Amino acid sequence: MNKHVKNGGLCALALATLTINIAEAAPQKKSDWKKFNFFSHVETLADASKKARKKVGTAPSYGVMASGEEDYLSLLASEFNYITPENVAKWGPLQPVSANEWDFSAFDSMLAVTQDNKQKVKGHALVWHRQAPNFVNDQVDASTLAQMIDNHITTTMQYYAGEIYAWDVVNEVMGDDANYRQSVFYKKLGKSYIADAYISARAADPRAKLFYNDYGIDSINAKSDAVYTMMAELIADGVPIDGIGFQMHLDAASAPSTEEMTVNLQRFADLGLSVNISEIDVRISSLPWDDVTNLAIQQQVYHRAVNACMNVRQCDAFTLWGFTDKYTWIDGEFGEDDPLIYDDEYQRKPAYFGVADGLLRIEADEAGQLPNLIANGNLEIGLDGWSTWAGELKRTAFFAKNGRGGLRVKNRTENRHGAVYDISEVIKPAQEYDTSVWTRVLARNQQVSLSLMTQCDSEGAIYQSLDTVSPRLFRWSQITASFTTPDCDSLTASLYIEGPQAGIDLFVDGLTLRPKRLVPNTEGFGPNLIDNSDFEQVNHEWFPFGDPVLTITTDNAYSGSQSLLAVDRTETWQGPALDLTNIVTAGNSYQLFAQSLISASQATVKATIRVTCPAGDQYIGVGGTTASNTEWRLLGGLVTIPNCNFIEAVLYFEGPSPEVNIFLDDVVLHEAITQPINAVIQYSDFENGLDSWSAWGGDLQVTSAQAYQGTQSALLSNRTGTWQGPLIDLLSRVQAGQLININGYTRIEGIESNPVNITVKTLCAGETEQYQQLASVQATNDGWTAINGSLTLPNCQLEEVFVYFDGPVIDANIYLDEVTISTELLEDPNNLITNPHFEQDTQGWVTWGDANISQTDIDAHSGNFSALVQNRTAEWQGAVYDLLPTVTSGQTYQITAWSKISSMSTIEHNISITVKSRCEGDSELYNGVGAELINNLDWQTVTGELVVPECTLAELFMYFDGLPIGVDYLLDDVSVNP
Numbered sequence: 018m019n020k021h022v023k024n025g026g027l028c029a030l031a032l033a034t035l036t037i038n039i040a041e042a043a044p045q046k047k048s049d050w051k052k053f054n055f056f057s058h059v060e061t062l063a064d065a066s067k068k069a070r071k072k073v074g075t076a077p078s079y080g081v082m083a084s085g086e087e088d089y090l091s092l093l094a095s096e097f098n099y100i101t102p103e104n105v106a107k108w109g110p111l112q113p114v115s116a117n118e119w120d121f122s123a124f125d126s127m128l129a130v131t132q133d134n135k136q137k138v139k140g141h142a143l144v145w146h147r148q149a150p151n152f153v154n155d156q157v158d159a160s161t162l163a164q165m166i167d168n169h170i171t172t173t174m175q176y177y178a179g180e181i182y183a184w185d186v187v188n189e190v191m192g193d194d195a196n197y198r199q200s201v202f203y204k205k206l207g208k209s210y211i212a213d214a215y216i217s218a219r220a221a222d223p224r225a226k227l228f229y230n231d232y233g234i235d236s237i238n239a240k241s242d243a244v245y246t247m248m249a250e251l252i253a254d255g256v257p258i259d260g261i262g263f264q265m266h267l268d269a270a271s272a273p274s275t276e277e278m279t280v281n282l283q284r285f286a287d288l289g290l291s292v293n294i295s296e297i298d299v300r301i302s303s304l305p306w307d308d309v310t311n312l313a314i315q316q317q318v319y320h321r322a323v324n325a326c327m328n329v330r331q332c333d334a335f336t337l338w339g340f341t342d343k344y345t346w347i348d349g350e351f352g353e354d355d356p357l358i359y360d361d362e363y364q365r366k367p368a369y370f371g372v373a374d375g376l377l378r379i380e381a382d383e384a385g386q387l388p389n390l391i392a393n394g395n396l397e398i399g400l401d402g403w404s405t406w407a408g409e410l411k412r413t414a415f416f417a418k419n420g421r422g423g424l425r426v427k428n429r430t431e432n433r434h435g436a437v438y439d440i441s442e443v444i445k446p447a448q449e450y451d452t453s454v455w456t457r458v459l460a461r462n463q464q465v466s467l468s469l470m471t472q473c474d475s476e477g478a479i480y481q482s483l484d485t486v487s488p489r490l491f492r493w494s495q496i497t498a499s500f501t502t503p504d505c506d507s508l509t510a511s512l513y514i515e516g517p518q519a520g521i522d523l524f525v526d527g528l529t530l531r532p533k534r535l536v537p538n539t540e541g542f543g544p545n546l547i548d549n550s551d552f553e554q555v556n557h558e559w560f561p562f563g564d565p566v567l568t569i570t571t572d573n574a575y576s577g578s579q580s581l582l583a584v585d586r587t588e589t590w591q592g593p594a595l596d597l598t599n600i601v602t603a604g605n606s607y608q609l610f611a612q613s614l615i616s617a618s619q620a621t622v623k624a625t626i627r628v629t630c631p632a633g634d635q636y637i638g639v640g641g642t643t644a645s646n647t648e649w650r651l652l653g654g655l656v657t658i659p660n661c662n663f664i665e666a667v668l669y670f671e672g673p674s675p676e677v678n679i680f681l682d683d684v685v686l687h688e689a690i691t692q693p694i695n696a697v698i699q700y701s702d703f704e705n706g707l708d709s710w711s712a713w714g715g716d717l718q719v720t721s722a723q724a725y726q727g728t729q730s731a732l733l734s735n736r737t738g739t740w741q742g743p744l745i746d747l748l749s750r751v752q753a754g755q756l757i758n759i760n761g762y763t764r765i766e767g768i769e770s771n772p773v774n775i776t777v778k779t780l781c782a783g784e785t786e787q788y789q790q791l792a793s794v795q796a797t798n799d800g801w802t803a804i805n806g807s808l809t810l811p812n813c814q815l816e817e818v819f820v821y822f823d824g825p826v827i828d829a830n831i832y833l834d835e836v837t838i839s840t841e842l843l844e845d846p847n848n849l850i851t852n853p854h855f856e857q858d859t860q861g862w863v864t865w866g867d868a869n870i871s872q873t874d875i876d877a878h879s880g881n882f883s884a885l886v887q888n889r890t891a892e893w894q895g896a897v898y899d900l901l902p903t904v905t906s907g908q909t910y911q912i913t914a915w916s917k918i919s920s921m922s923t924i925e926h927n928i929s930i931t932v933k934s935r936c937e938g939d940s941e942l943y944n945g946v947g948a949e950l951i952n953n954l955d956w957q958t959v960t961g962e963l964v965v966p967e968c969t970l971a972e973l974f975m976y977f978d979g980l981p982i983g984v985d986y987l988l989d990d991v992s993v994n995p
Contacts, residue, residue, distance in 0.1 A: 058412055059398050059422060062096045062369075065376040066335075068421065069327060072137065073376065074099030074336035076296065078344050079123050080867055080888055082130065088363040092340065094134045099334050101185075101295070102127055103346070104867060104890075106140045108169055109148040116152050116165055119172060128180065139295075139336075140181045142188035142230060143170050144214050146200035148866075155940040159205040166202070166210060167217045174221035183226035185262060185295070186218045187211050191231055191247065195239040201940075211247075212256045219257040230262035230295055236273040236281050245285065252288055261285055262295030265322060266338070266347075269311070270303045272318040274384040278325035286331035293334040294326050298347055298356035299368065305537045305610060305653050309443045312355075313388035316371035319358065320382070323375025335372070342366075348871070349864035349897075365401060367392035377420040385648030387531045390443040394528040397422040406513070407434040418455040418493045418526035426523040435515035436525045447504035449533040453497040457524040458488050458517045465516040465523065467496040473505035485516065493526070499533070534576045534683070537610045537653070542687035546600050546607075550684045553577045562669035563591030575612040575649040575682035583670075583679045592679050594669035597626065597686075604660035606689040610653040613670070614680035615644045620673035624652055627669070630661035641672065649682065655689075699745060699838040703729045710833075713821070714741035723832050725762040725801045730834035732766075736827055742773075743833050744821030750879070751840055754812040759820055760805040761836035763796050770797045771825035775806045778821070781813035793824065801834070840879070849903040849910070849993040854880045861898060865976070868894035876987055878915040878956045883989035885919055886977075893931075895978040896988050900963075907967040912946065912975065913960050914991040918953040918984060925950045928986060929979035930961040936968035948979065951986065963993065 059065045066073035075097045081089050093100075104110055105123040112119055131138050144166060153165060174184065190211055192198040202210045218227050229248065234241035244261075251258050263282065267273075273281075282292050299318045301311040326332035339345045341359040348354060358369040370392050375381065377397050382388065393401045397420045400410055408429040417423035426436050444450065456465045466485040472478040483498030502508060514525050549557050552569055561567050565583040574580045583593045601607060613622040623641035627634055640654025658666065668686075670679060701708045703719050704727045711717060715736040724730045733743050751757060763773045773796040779787045791806025810818065822833055852861045858872045862884060873885040886896050904910065916928050930947040947961020965973065975993065980986060 058414055059373065059377065061398075062372060062376070063098045065373050065398065066098060069376040069378070071326065071332070071376065072099035072293075072334035072336075073097055073372070074101060074139070074334055075340045076101045076103040076141070076336065076338045077127070078103050078339070078867065079105045079127055080890055081344050082127060089341065089344075090130075092359065092363060094130075094136075096340070098136050099139065099336060100127075100131045100136045101139045101141045101336055103339070104148070107142055107145060107148045108153070109150050111173060112150045112152075112169065116150070116168070119176075121173075121176060124177075128177075132180075137182040138180070139183040139185065139226075139228070139334075140173075140177065142185040143173065143218070144186065144202065144210070145188040146198060146202065147189075149201075153201060155201055155204070157201075157205070162202070162205050163210065163213065166214060170214060170217040171221045174218055174225065178222040179224065181222070181225055183228055183260070184218060184222075185230040186227050186258075187214050188230045189232065190229075191234075191240055191244050193233060193240065195243040199938075208247075212251060212254065215251070215256050215258050226259045226291065227257060228260045228262050228291075228293075228295075229258060230264065232264040232266055232296070234263055234281070235265050235267065236277040237284075241281055245288075248285065248290065249288055252290075258290070260291030260293065260333075262293050262336075264296035264338075265294050265298075266296060267299045267318055267322070268303055269299050269301045269314050269318050272299065272321070275321040275324045275328070275381055276384075278322060279328040282325055282329045282332055286329050290331065292326075292329060292332045293336065294322055294332070295334075295336050296338040297322055297336065298338045298345065300347060300351060300354045300356050302352065302354045305651070306535055307445075307538045309390060310388060310532070310535060312367045313390050313392075313443075315356075316367035316392065317382050317386075317388050318371075319368045320371035320375045320379075323372055324381045327375060327378060335376075337372075344869075348859075349869050352860055352863065353858050353871075365392075370395070370398065370401075373398040374420060377422070379420045387533075387535065389529045389531055390440070391438060391528050391530050394530075395419045395422070396424050396526060400424070402438055404437045404439070405434065406437055407431065410436065413524065416457060416524045418457070423524055423526040426525070429517070429521065429523065430519050432517065432519055433515045434519070435513055435523055437511050437513040438528060439511045440530060441509045441511070443530070444502050444508065444510055445536070446502055446506070446508050448536070449499065449501050450530055451497070451499050451533060452483065452512060452530045453495055453527070454512075454514055454525060454529070455493045455495050455527040456486070456488055456514060457491070457493045457526075458521055459491065459524075460517065460521045461490050463488065463517040463521060465494070465496065465514065467498055468513050468515055469500055470511045470513065471503055472509040473503050474507045478509075479503075495527075535651075537608075537685065539608070539687050542608050542689055545685045545687060547595065547684055547686050551577050552579045552581045552682060557581070559593050559595050561591070562594035562667070562671070563588055565591050565593070567593055570680070573614055573680050575614075577682075580614075580680045580682040583681075586673075586675045586677070586679070588675055589673065590669075590671045591675070592670040592672075593681055594667050595684075597666040597668050598663075600686070601658050601666050601688075603658050603663055606655060606657045608653070608655055608687045608689065609639050609668075609685070610651060611670070611684040612649045612682045613642060613644045613652055614646065614649050614682075615673055616646055616678040617673060617676075618647075619643060619645050620677055622650075622652060622670060622679060623672040624654070624668065624670055626656060626658075627665075627667045628659050628661070628663050629665040630659055630663050632661070635659050639668075644673070644679075699747070699750070699836070701731075701745075701836045702727050703731045703834060707731060710743050710745050712741060712743055714738055717743055720832075723764065723766075723834075725834035727834075730832050732830060732832055734766075734830040736830070739826060740776075740823050742776075742821045742823035742831055744819050745838070747818040747820060747838065748815060751810060751815075751818055753810055753815050755840050756807060756809050757820075758805070758807045758839045759791065759836070760803070760838075761822070762801045762834050763794070763804050763822060764801050764832045765796045765798055765825050766830040766832065768798065768826060768829045770795055771829050772796070773802075773804060773822055773831060774824040775804060776821055776823055777808050778817060778819040779811055779815065780817035781811050782816055784813070786817070787811070796825065796831075801832075847994050849900060850898060850991050853991045855882045855884045855989060856880045859884055863897045863899075864894060865897055866891055866894040870896050873987070875919070876917070878989035880989075883987045885985065885987055887919075887985045889980070889982055889984065892980065892982060893978045895976050895980070895986075897974055897976040898991070899973070900975055900993065901970055901973045904963075904965045904970075904973055906965055906970060908965050908995060910963040910965070910993050910995055911960070912963055912991075912993050913958060914977065915956045915989045916949070916951050916959055916977065917956050917987050918951055918980075919987045925952045926980050926984055927951075928959060928977055930959060931976050931978050932963055933972060933974040933976070934966055934970065935972040936966055937971045939968070941972070942966075956989070
């Protein structure tokens, strides 16, 4: 066994750089809890966790720690007292070479930092079907595999005995179908390997806490029931297992309520287990609202999860999987998102305050309650967002209505002086809001007001008292009010609390600001196409799809006072319908949102569009939601109308059993605004040379004699023909049938004025040359003239495409500057890749391992953007695309992509196209299907051929790998075609 010296690997990770001490470390002994002052201010989540008597943790990235990024390391040290390594303690990284060698260097280095920071550590994860070493595979026999598991657990845990508080011994053994996962461990050993792993772990380090860990078990469902049964059986059999971790990789659009999480946690705790929330992050990209609302909903979800942990005595820790959106595995696994509590710039997000409030036992919003847009309304962890126009703001831990923190305004010299919260960034014009605040004064016969200041554009500020109360002495009083914001483009607004006589301190807590209704984010979409979408008018164009009876009702309404009700349904597919035949267009895309309520406790409501094409009916599911009879639920989705000469298009709502009534409200349909992507393929300002420009005659050079912008331009002199001018070859940058746009500035020399033209020369295979003049301007010798033109290239096999500026008499010299040539990107309808150019961020693309993928404008093969793949810690890591939903078994596909290295290195490296496939019931197969040498100078094409196995596919991924560790690369224009 190759055992590294502790704290010695990888140059000790520059431990002097990594070691960051925190002034108030988390208490490690019971006596420390007793010393902790109940009324001390909470400054960090670690402080809050001390008061909660829970651990608050995160899973840091070893790569980021090793980079020495100060903000990352500082927050890691100050905010958290419990650490779970994101990757370096998994089996694969610990045994990367062979079954007889271990590499503890990375984990040692990370552990040194946690010890300096006095943070407890939970190791993760000893036995897991993913990120296992290459030698753990289907070719290993059962006896050898069992010995490998025992050897790995024993060696690793004995090495760290006494230093690691807890271990995730076994991870994710239960499949999404609530049956044991068909991993190599289960197929070779059955479920016995689970118990054996815990027995080996207890023997290796009797003091360490031993946990099971899994995802998708956040509330009571089929999978959590299966895990519950497994845990009960292990405990009954005397297997030494101490606890269970609930990962909670949540989607804010479908996250469980506090009660649902609490009940589930408690039933596992009742088995005698310690429980913890072990890997939480909350995705918000699926929410249809604006960023402010999405972040406020994310805060609700975090708050509810912490509340659930606080509700269960045996829940001892709350761990986030990372802490900053800058570094999150979510971007690579699910696509671009912002799932954590700090943003990319290490600023606290609303979710941060949700975690703090939960730890300090403030109750979260109930399910269905619209979010509070005031992130720090409870004032538990600082004064973020608060200010005063005069006086002095002080935090108080003695006077608090909610939790253990409040606000005190001192040294007030006028009645109007008080606490101010700027809401300019969280409100919208012409919207209705509810607001409330708790106030207290230590004097009799005083009045306190909740007021609003608004200011539109350059107009004067308007001050409005929303409501006033006379607080009882030493009692908290709540002020509640509603208001509508002015309808103006540039809106500044603040809520402020004022009113006691000058000199009397004012106490404030629990400020809320909630929209009366949520408005979907329609950026990129047109106006609502549905008339009377809120059903406030009695007359409407809806009709019954099937047998239902439709009425406008005042019994329930999401907004306003009325909604649409469908009763007497006799089939599940029946419900309210609307004719879209004259509203939608074939081939176009639309966004649908609707609010639904039902008469039953719970059922699925779905939106469907039936399109009658000449070849027959097509039924297209738009979206659905789990509706209830207690709260309105949003359903929505995107739909593309089939590109046929359709006869009819009908939208209808269906799903619940026949006896269930359906309510609808606020139904909106927006058409996607499809605009051509104008991609700059050439921009020349001639500040750094001629930049690919040349001439068919004369002398072309860069000159500082004239410049439209900057200090230089291009000058063509000694012309011997009027057709001679600066030219550029575009053949490698354009496609047949593409629209090209040319814009620039020109002037002449040697003659007072003369025409300058833009001319394009094209040559199609087997045909004669074609010349087309796109534009002509009268250029002069005393100033610059703008020139621009457009051309759709021939739809043929192009052999030549030149753009040149010609026209003046032979004696005239031509100046050229600030030339931009752009194209409209053309989509290949046969390409299986839905986002091949990365113009729509990185949608559909993920990465494996530590690597991340992001959209970048630093370079692009076509268009304005490409994909940048960074932070690769293994050669197999790179950009990944799931082809399973789109390929056909037995079919052959051609793969083409463009790539280049994104670094200063001039060394060429091979990039590979690899395909991972798995047939149902079989093992994973990895096949290299193409490779190419790439460099940092030019884009290179990478090609390959994919032959899809003839079987029932369970997995099929294409990914770009093979470059050395640490080499970043760019990817663009990826195609997979039959």
